[in-house]
Amino acid sequence: MQIFKNFYEKYINSKKVAPYIFVSPFILVFLVFYLYPIISTVIMSFQEIGFGEAKFIGLANYKKLFNVHYKNALLTSTNYTFWTILILVPLPIILAVFLNSDKTKFTNFFRSSIFMPALTSVIVAGMFFRYAFGEQASTLANSIIGIFGLEPITWLQNYIPAMIALVVLCVWRWLGVNIIYFLSGLQSIPEEIYEAADIDGANSWDKFKYITIPSLKPVIIYVITISVFGGYKMFAESYAYWQTATPNDIGMTIVSYIYQTGFNNFNMGFASAIGITLLLIVLVVNIIQLNIFGLFKKEEQ
Amino acid sequence: MSNSKVQITAIILVLSFFAFFALAPFFFMLISSFKPGDQIIKNGISASIDFDIMSLQNYKTLFTERSGIYLHWYKNSVLITTIQTAVAVFLSSWVGYGLAVYEFKGKNLIFVLVLVLMMVPIEILILPLYKLSITLKIIDSYAGVILPFIVPPVAVFFFRQFAVGLPTELIDAARIDGASEFAIFFKIMMPLMKPAYGAMIILQAMFSWNAFVWPLIVLRSNENFTLPIGLASLITPYGNSYDMLFSGAVISVVPIIILFMFKQNSFISGLTVGGVKG
Numbered sequence: 001m002q003i004f005k006n007f008y009e010k011y012i013n014s015k016k017v018a019p020y021i022f023v024s025p026f027i028l029v030f031l032v033f034y035l036y037p038i039i040s041t042v043i044m045s046f047q048e049i050g051f052g053e054a055k056f057i058g059l060a061n062y063k064k065l066f067n068v069h070y071k072n073a074l075l076t077s078t079n080y081t082f083w084t085i086l087i088l089v090p091l092p093i094i095l096a097v098f099l100n101s102d103k104t105k106f107t108n109f110f111r112s113s114i115f116m117p118a119l120t121s122v123i124v125a126g127m128f129f130r131y132a133f134g135e136q137a138s139t140l141a142n143s144i145i146g147i148f149g150l151e152p153i154t155w156l157q158n159y160i161p162a163m164i165a166l167v168v169l170c171v172w173r174w175l176g177v178n179i180i181y182f183l184s185g186l187q188s189i190p191e192e193i194y195e196a197a198d199i200d201g202a203n204s205w206d207k208f209k210y211i212t213i214p215s216l217k218p219v220i221i222y223v224i225t226i227s228v229f230g231g232y233k234m235f236a237e238s239y240a241y242w243q244t245a246t247p248n249d250i251g252m253t254i255v256s257y258i259y260q261t262g263f264n265n266f267n268m269g270f271a272s273a274i275g276i277t278l279l280l281i282v283l284v285v286n287i288i289q290l291n292i293f294g295l296f297k298k299e300e301q
Numbered sequence: 302m303s304n305s306k307v308q309i310t311a312i313i314l315v316l317s318f319f320a321f322f323a324l325a326p327f328f329f330m331l332i333s334s335f336k337p338g339d340q341i342i343k344n345g346i347s348a349s350i351d352f353d354i355m356s357l358q359n360y361k362t363l364f365t366e367r368s369g370i371y372l373h374w375y376k377n378s379v380l381i382t383t384i385q386t387a388v389a390v391f392l393s394s395w396v397g398y399g400l401a402v403y404e405f406k407g408k409n410l411i412f413v414l415v416l417v418l419m420m421v422p423i424e425i426l427i428l429p430l431y432k433l434s435i436t437l438k439i440i441d442s443y444a445g446v447i448l449p450f451i452v453p454p455v456a457v458f459f460f461r462q463f464a465v466g467l468p469t470e471l472i473d474a475a476r477i478d479g480a481s482e483f484a485i486f487f488k489i490m491m492p493l494m495k496p497a498y499g500a501m502i503i504l505q506a507m508f509s510w511n512a513f514v515w516p517l518i519v520l521r522s523n524e525n526f527t528l529p530i531g532l533a534s535l536i537t538p539y540g541n542s543y544d545m546l547f548s549g550a551v552i553s554v555v556p557i558i559i560l561f562m563f564k565q566n567s568f569i570s571g572l573t574v575g576g577v578k579g
Contacts, residue, residue, distance in 0.1 A: 134345020
């Protein structure tokens with residue numbers, strides 16, 4: 001027993017070893033559930049994997065990427081990312097400014113109400129919007145456009161209406177979350193800056209343009225970054241609307257294409273090659289954002 | 302004077318519009334849950350409220366349909382959420398604390414890894430993770446759902462940021478008193494991190510409860526499904542239990558909404574951690 005106790009005192013409990021015991025769960029998970037899968041995707045992307053054993057086929061899977069389905073998937077993911085960012089950055093900033101004003105009443109009610117959709121799962125929200133965007137004239141979506149004198153639309157069978165349905169679902173679930181991000185950014189702007197601007201005779205618009213927006217820059221970059229990841233990895237929303245039966249590739253995102261190729265057509269090699277392209281997109285965006293934040297430099301100091 | 306009153310009224314109107322946009326779907330979901338399911342699948346969701354066709358029948362089917370499969374899903378969701386939240390929050394506080402208070406070789410590398418992995422979406426890795434879970438024999442099990450996510454990088458980052466602010470004098474004092482490094486964590490630091498635990502438990506519970514993509518891949522048999530996977534399966538050709546769809550959805554959202562009503566601030570402080578890093 002004494003030996004064990006000495007061993008513990010001398011090694012495990014030392015300031016030299018203890019830190020590694022603290023970080024070991026992370027390292028273990030990283031090796032098993034991140035690094036190994038990433039390496040095995042890279043390997044699989046050069047293989048043809050049927051029911052027998054895997055065969056090395058060089059770049060053949062990557063050459064197959066030049067097909068119309070991949071182009072459609074890439075375009076859908078890019079469109080979705082673009083439109084969600086275009087709405088989910090300016091709109092929540094404006095609403096956050098409204099909510100942050102001490103003249104506004106019922107701010108807690110508004111903030112909580114707009115946040116509520118974030119509590120739902122993609123599937124629950126997706127099922128609701130799937131049938132709210134039904135093709136009959138009586139559905140919610142068609143009766144709303146009916147108010148403006150428009151004819152009913154078969155939403156989920158046409159490219160642009162389907163994209164609108166996807167973006168609406170995303171805006172519904174994320175608006176409140178982004179408002180919270182921007183609110184916390186707004187609250188860190190010192191009141192004196194605004195007071196000084198008042199003395200200089202600045203109007204509300206000037207203050208918004210020259211104080212609020214520049215001060216929110218880090219939050220804006222953060223929100224755009226997570227939105228790019230969120231946009232390019234989008235899959236569950238598409239699954240809720242169409243499962244894997246995307247008509248004419250409508251609503252088929254990069255991850256849907258991976259899923260269909262890998263799990264419906266059992267073409268793991270090609271699916272891995274698609275996955276690698278997505279990984280590269282994510283990596284590039286990641287490096288850009290870490291550079292903007294200057295995190296590498298900061299942590300070295 | 303009147304100018305600013307007009308302004309305030311306009312602001313309230315805009316906010317009311319978006320509050321309505323956010324809340325209305327909950328209302329229509331509730332209404333739909335009382336209507337016959339096949340009718341909704343066929344005709345979509347409409348704004349009509351027709352008491353003649355509305356009934357509590359859909360809620361009864363939750364208990365009876367396919368010998369109470371919904372209750373199975375509910376149980377799976379509750380157990381998976383509980384286990385995953387407990388393990389993930391404990392382990393990420395353990396790692397985050399280690400990264401915050403010690404100086405050691407490789408620390409910066411590990412921290413950069415945490416930052417990078419925070420951004421790697423699991424969706425990219427579904428194929429190799431699926432193969433791995435077959436190899437590890439954890440496919441179609443609770444362990445399969447939980448294991449890849451027992452140390453979420455976001456939570457590690459959150460606890461690291463929180464632990465950096467802990468008073469190091471306490472650690473030194475405890476060392477002089479002869480406390481071991483781990484006793485310091487359990488007896489002194491864990492209690493000090495209580496607010497961080499509160500925020501992360503709630504956020505992690507919400508993520509686990511709503512998790513979709515990975516459970517969809519790893520869970521194969523009906524009775525092992527969690528709520529989101531079960532609900533999604535209802536509209537596939539094999540599902541065919543449309544009556545359960547919206548009543549099941551409503552009941553699945555209720556616990557999170559109740560939690561939110563009581564612990565709003567924890568939701569918010571958990572979420573904003575990434576956004577306001579210095």
